[in-house]
Amino acid sequence: MVSVKRAATYVEKGGVGKTTSAAHIAVAAHEQGETVLLVDLAGTQNDLATHFGLDLGEDAERIDAPISAVFGDDWEFLKDNVDDLLDRMTFDTDEGPDLIPADPGLGGADNNLANVPLEDRFDKLDDFVDDLVAPQYDLVIFDLPGKEDNIALNGLFAARDVVAPLKPGAFERDQLRKLDATLDEISDDLDVDLGLTLVIPTIINQSENLSEEFVAYVRGEFPEVVGHPVTKTADIGNNQDEGRTLYGVSDDELYSTGDRARESYTANTEQLLDSLTER
Numbered sequence: 001m002v003s004v005k006r007a008a009t010y011v012e013k014g015g016v017g018k019t020t021s022a023a024h025i026a027v028a029a030h031e032q033g034e035t036v037l038l039v040d041l042a043g044t045q046n047d048l049a050t051h052f053g054l055d056l057g058e059d060a061e062r063i064d065a066p067i068s069a070v071f072g073d074d075w076e077f078l079k080d081n082v083d084d085l086l087d088r089m090t091f092d093t094d095e096g097p098d099l100i101p102a103d104p105g106l107g108g109a110d111n112n113l114a115n116v117p118l119e120d121r122f123d124k125l126d127d128f129v130d131d132l133v134a135p136q137y138d139l140v141i142f143d144l145p146g147k148e149d150n151i152a153l154n155g156l157f158a159a160r161d162v163v164a165p166l167k168p169g170a171f172e173r174d175q176l177r178k179l180d181a182t183l184d185e186i187s188d189d190l191d192v193d194l195g196l197t198l199v200i201p202t203i204i205n206q207s208e209n210l211s212e213e214f215v216a217y218v219r220g221e222f223p224e225v226v227g228h229p230v231t232k233t234a235d236i237g238n239n240q241d242e243g244r245t246l247y248g249v250s251d252d253e254l255y256s257t258g259d260r261a262r263e264s265y266t267a268n269t270e271q272l273l274d275s276l277t278e279r
């Protein structure tokens with residue numbers, strides 16, 4: 001039985017750096033020798049495709065099997081009848097990892113899953129990974145919605161290991177504690193062992209007390225799984241606008257903050273890869 005390392009970026013909140021972290025960890029892992037698949041399950045706005053400068057408008061007709069199909073009734077038929085099904089679903093990012101973009105059907109797929117019997121509702125993505133992803137990749141990363149819907153639950157069930165980026169703020173402290181409790185509850189419900197594997201304090205401004213306190217808090221609360229803080233840098237947003245990660249730029253094009261943020265993502269990825277077991 002072939003296996004693959006799996007992780008999901010998940011926090012029940014938007015704007016904390018989930019998508020940015022998924023993209024940067026994916027590219028860093030590729031640079032560390034892994035073959036990587038990124039899967040965008042985070043709503044339909046296709047942030048990961050944008051992050052890598054992929055214009056799906058032109059390629060849309062290529063998507064004869066969008067990721068939402070994995071959750072639908074026709075999936076078994078597609079799997080049995082379409083050659084190279086996974087290759088048809090993936091796009092090349094130019095920075096190493098392959099990407100399965102989000103698609104407009106994800107909203108409907110979430111609703112339809114509500115009518116699927118509980119025992120079959122949450123393992124669809126896990127089966128997809130076992131059947132098609134594991135034979136081709138070393139690592140798969142799911143970028144999940146910022147809410148606990150049926151798609152997110154499929155992602156958590158398939159990954160088990162959660163990467164939670166969080167930015168400073170009193171509210172985020174509650175969020176972190178709540179996330180830990182939520183993962184425990186979901187573990188009970190799904191009868192699997194989900195856990196925080198990497199907590200990344202991100203968008204950290206080293207000259208702000210709030211940021212320093214936040215990093216200290218996360219280190220105190222989650223000493224085993226805290227990662228390297230990622231500096232707040234204009235380079236992240238600027239390069240996202242250009243359709244690339246910090247790894248897609250040469251050193252002299254980055255501010256020192258961008259350089260530090262990139263180094264942190266590299267170290268966080270090493271830490272994550274050390275913590276993940278293939279399954």
Ligand SMILES: Nc1ncnc2c1ncn2[C@@H]1O[C@H](COP(=O)(O)OP(=O)(O)O)[C@@H](O)[C@H]1O
Pocket residue numbers: 013014015016017018019020021047202203204230231232233234236237240261
């Ligand atoms: N280290 C960083 N420094 C500055 N801005 C960042 C950093 N990381 C992420 N951002 C910005 O924060 C915003 C939210 O990040 P994103 O990854 O989209 O969060 P989420 O996926 O959790 O909604 C984006 O505009 C992104 O450019």
Ligand SMILES: [Mg+2]
Pocket residue numbers: 015018019020042047
């Ligand atoms: Mg996002």
